[in-house]
Amino acid sequence: MAPAPPEEAPEELLRADRLPFERRYSWSGRFARLRQEARSDLEGFWGGIARRELRWERPFDRVLGGTPPEYRWFEGGELNAAVNCLERHHSTATAHRVAYYWEGEDGSRRTVSYADLYERVRRLASALAERGFGRSDRAAIYLPMVPELPVAMLALAYLGIPFTVVFSGFSAEALAHRMNDLDARLLLTAEVGFRRGKEVPLLATARAAAAQCEHLEQVIVLRRTANPPALQERELDWGELLAHRSPPVEPVPLPSAHPLFLLYSSGTTGTPKGIVHGTAGYLTHLAATMRWVFDPGPVDVLWCAADVGWVTGHSYIVFGPLLCGATSVLYEGALDYPGPARVYEILERYRVSELYTSPTALRSLRRQGDELAGSHDLGALRLLGSVGEPINPSVWEWYFRVIGAGRCPIVDTWWQTETGGIMVSPVPALDSRPLKPGSATLAIPGVDVAVLRDNGTECPAGERGLAVIRQPWPGMLLGLWNDPERYRSTYWSRFPGVYYTGDYAVRDADGYLWFLGRADEVLKVAGHRIGTAEVEGALLQHPAVAEAAVCAVPDDLKGEVPVAVVVLRSGALASPTLAEELAEMVGGRIGKFARPHRVLFVGRLPRTRSGKIMRRVVRGVIVHGKELGDLSTLEEEASVEEVRAAADSLAGDLAPSRATR
Numbered sequence: 001m002a003p004a005p006p007e008e009a010p011e012e013l014l015r016a017d018r019l020p021f022e023r024r025y026s027w028s029g030r031f032a033r034l035r036q037e038a039r040s041d042l043e044g045f046w047g048g049i050a051r052r053e054l055r056w057e058r059p060f061d062r063v064l065g066g067t068p069p070e071y072r073w074f075e076g077g078e079l080n081a082a083v084n085c086l087e088r089h090h091s092t093a094t095a096h097r098v099a100y101y102w103e104g105e106d107g108s109r110r111t112v113s114y115a116d117l118y119e120r121v122r123r124l125a126s127a128l129a130e131r132g133f134g135r136s137d138r139a140a141i142y143l144p145m146v147p148e149l150p151v152a153m154l155a156l157a158y159l160g161i162p163f164t165v166v167f168s169g170f171s172a173e174a175l176a177h178r179m180n181d182l183d184a185r186l187l188l189t190a191e192v193g194f195r196r197g198k199e200v201p202l203l204a205t206a207r208a209a210a211a212q213c214e215h216l217e218q219v220i221v222l223r224r225t226a227n228p229p230a231l232q233e234r235e236l237d238w239g240e241l242l243a244h245r246s247p248p249v250e251p252v253p254l255p256s257a258h259p260l261f262l263l264y265s266s267g268t269t270g271t272p273k274g275i276v277h278g279t280a281g282y283l284t285h286l287a288a289t290m291r292w293v294f295d296p297g298p299v300d301v302l303w304c305a306a307d308v309g310w311v312t313g314h315s316y317i318v319f320g321p322l323l324c325g326a327t328s329v330l331y332e333g334a335l336d337y338p339g340p341a342r343v344y345e346i347l348e349r350y351r352v353s354e355l356y357t358s359p360t361a362l363r364s365l366r367r368q369g370d371e372l373a374g375s376h377d378l379g380a381l382r383l384l385g386s387v388g389e390p391i392n393p394s395v396w397e398w399y400f401r402v403i404g405a406g407r408c409p410i411v412d413t414w415w416q417t418e419t420g421g422i423m424v425s426p427v428p429a430l431d432s433r434p435l436k437p438g439s440a441t442l443a444i445p446g447v448d449v450a451v452l453r454d455n456g457t458e459c460p461a462g463e464r465g466l467a468v469i470r471q472p473w474p475g476m477l478l479g480l481w482n483d484p485e486r487y488r489s490t491y492w493s494r495f496p497g498v499y500y501t502g503d504y505a506v507r508d509a510d511g512y513l514w515f516l517g518r519a520d521e522v523l524k525v526a527g528h529r530i531g532t533a534e535v536e537g538a539l540l541q542h543p544a545v546a547e548a549a550v551c552a553v554p555d556d557l558k559g560e561v562p563v564a565v566v567v568l569r570s571g572a573l574a575s576p577t578l579a580e581e582l583a584e585m586v587g588g589r590i591g592k593f594a595r596p597h598r599v600l601f602v603g604r605l606p607r608t609r610s611g612k613i614m615r616r617v618v619r620g621v622i623v624h625g626k627e628l629g630d631l632s633t634l635e636e637e638a639s640v641e642e643v644r645a646a647a648d649s650l651a652g653d654l655a656p657s658r659a660t661r
C-alpha cells in the first residue's frame with residue numbers, strides 16, 4: 001500500500017525544502033556553483049561536461065564554432081552515439097543491467113540487458129552495412145514501441161546513417177512526405193503494432209507510403225503475428241536478415257555535427273519541417289540533463305511514458321538513459337488499456353522510481369479517481385516529471401499528493417523538439433529551492449531564457465511576454481533539413497540574435513518561469529504538436545472545401561483540441577455527415593491525433609482588408625464568445641457574426657476550461 005498523504009497544508013507540503021530527497025544535502029551549494037561556472041565561462045562549462053561524459057574517438061578543438069545562428073558545438077571532435085550509449089558500457093557491470101523492461105499491451109514481456117541490446121545493434125548494423133548502407137544514406141523508422149525501435153535507431157547511429165522516426169500514428173501521406181524530403185533509401189517497419197486491443201496495420205501504411213517514394217530501395221519488416229503476410233519486392237524480413245550472420249563492422253567515428261536524427265515538427269506555416277540534431281552537442285545536453293534532473297542511480301527504474309516517435313522518447317527513453325546506463329520501461333499500448341489500473345500496475349510491477357509523463361495523461365488518470373493509486377504499491381517512486389504542455393496547478397497537486405504520496409518532487413520540464421533536451425526545470429537533487437505548481441521554475445545551468453516584449457525589451461516580473469533563449473546551448477538543432485532560410489526566419493528573426501521559442505511565458509517576482517502556451521499557429525493536442533496550417537492544408541484537399549481556419553480550443557482532458565471553421569464551395573451542402581467526412585479526412589491525411597474535434601460551417605471567414613484570415617478573431621469568438629484585440633483591419637463585420645452563430649450551435653459542447661488553467 002502506498003503511504004497515506006501527509007496532513008500538512010498544501011503550501012507547506014509543496015516546499016521542496018521539506019521533501020525527504022536524500023541526496024539533496026550532499027550536493028548542497030553545488031548547484032549555485034554550477035550556475036556561476038556556466039555564467040562566467042559558458043564554453044569551459046559545457047566543454048568540461050562533454051569531456052567528462054562522452055567517449056571521444058578524437059577530442060574536439062573548439063567548444064563552440066560555426067557562424068551564428070548555425071552554431072556548431074565541439075568542432076573537430078569525432079565520436080559515435082552508439083559507442084556512447086552501448087559499447088562503452090560493454091566492459092563494465094552495466095552490460096548485465098537491464099536496459100529495457102518491455103511490456104506489450106496483451107501482457108507479453110521481454111527484458112533486454114545492455115549486452116543483449118548491443119548484440120542486436122551490432123548484428124543489425126553489420127547486416128545493413130553488408131547491404132551497402134552507410135553514412136551518406138538516410139533512413140526512416142516506422143515502428144511501434146518495441147525493443148527493435150531503439151535497436152534500429154542505434155544501429156543506424158552506429159553506421160552514421162541519419163534517420164527519422166515517424167510516430168506510428170502518422171498516415172501514409174505523412175510518412176511518404178518525410179521519406180521523400182530526406183530521399184530515404186531505407187525504411188524499417190513492422191507488420192503491425194498493437195493498440196487498444198487492435199492491430200495497427202503498419203506494413204499496409206508503409207507500403208502505401210513506399211509506393212510514393214522513388215528513392216526507397218529497401219524495407220525491413222519486423223513480423224509480429226502467427227500468420228504474417230508474404231513479403232513483396234524490396235521487402236526483407238528482419239529476423240532472416242539477422243539470422244544470416246553478416247561480417248561484423250566497427251562503429252563509424254563521426255564529426256561532432258554529423259546529423260544523428262531528424263524529427264519533423266509542425267511550425268507556423270506550410271508542411272512540417274525537418275529539425276536536425278547533431279551528435280556531440282545533443283548527447284552532451286542529454287548527459288547533463290539526465291544527471292541534473294533525473295539523476296538515475298543503480299536501483300532506479302525510469303518510465304518515460306511518451307512514444308519514441310516524438311522527441312521526448314528520443315531523448316529520455318533512448319539516448320539519455322542509455323548514455324547513463326539506466327534502466328527504463330518501454331510499454332507498447334494505451335495507458336488505460338484494458339482498464340484504468342494499467343499505469344499503476346506497470347509502476348508497481350517494475351518498481352518504477354521515476355515517472356515522466358504528460359499533463360494530458362495525468363488529467364486522464366485523475367479523472368479515474370484516487371483509489372487506484374492507493375491500492376497499488378507505488379513505494380519505489382521518488383521523482384515525478386511532466387512535459388509537453390503547461391500543467392494545471394490542480395493537476396500538479398494531484399500528481400504530487402496522490403501518485404507521489406507527498407514524497408516525490410515534481411520536475412515540470414519545459415523544452416521543445418528544437419532544443420533537444422530539457423531547458424527549464426526544477427533540479428531537486430541539487431537545488432533545494434521550493435517548487436511551485438504550474439511553474440517549470442528556472443533554466444538549467446548554461447541556459448539563458450528571457451521573456452521579451454514585442455519591442456525586444458525585457459518584461460518586468462509578472463508581465464506576459466515571448467520566451468527567447470539568449471545564448472546557444474549544446475542540444476540546439478543544427479538547422480532545418482535543406483532549408484537554412486526557414487531556420488533563420490523561424491527562430492532567429494523575430495528578435496535578431498536570439499532564439500525565438502514561439503511560447504508565451506511570464507517570470508514571477510522570484511524569477512520563476514511560467515510557460516503559458518504557444519504564441520503562434522501551433523496547437524498542442526494531448527501534448528502532440530500540430531500546425532493549424534497542416535490541418536487547414538488537409539481540409540483544403542477536399543473538393544467541397546473552399547477555405548478553412550483551424551484554431552485551438554481549450555479542452556479539459558487534452559489541453560487543447562483543434563476546431564475547424566470551413567467555407568464550402570458553391571453547390572456543396574453543409575451537413576453533419578460532411579463534417580464527419582472532413583474530420584476523418586484530416587485523420588487519414590495526417591494521423592488520428594490531428595482530427596478536428598468539431599467542424600463548423602460558415603459562409604465567410606473574418607479577413608483583413610488584404611485578404612488574410614484573422615484566426616485570432618475566429619478563436620476569440622469560439623473560445624471567449626467575443627472578438628479580442630484590434631479589429632481595425634477586419635474587412636466585414638458580418639463574418640464575425642457568422643462564426644459566432646456557428647460556435648453557438650455547439651452550445652455546451654466546447655465548455656471552455658480556462659478555469660482549470
Ligand code: PRX
Pocket residue numbers: 265311312386387388389390391412413414415416417418440501502503515516517518524527528529
Ligand atoms: O509550448 C511548449 C510546450 O511544447 C512545445 C514544444 O513541443 P514539442 O516540440 O512537441 O516538444 C514537446 C516535448 C519536449 C513548447 O514550445 N511545452 C513543452 N514542455 C512544456 C510546455 N509548455 C509548458 N510547460 C512545459 N513543461
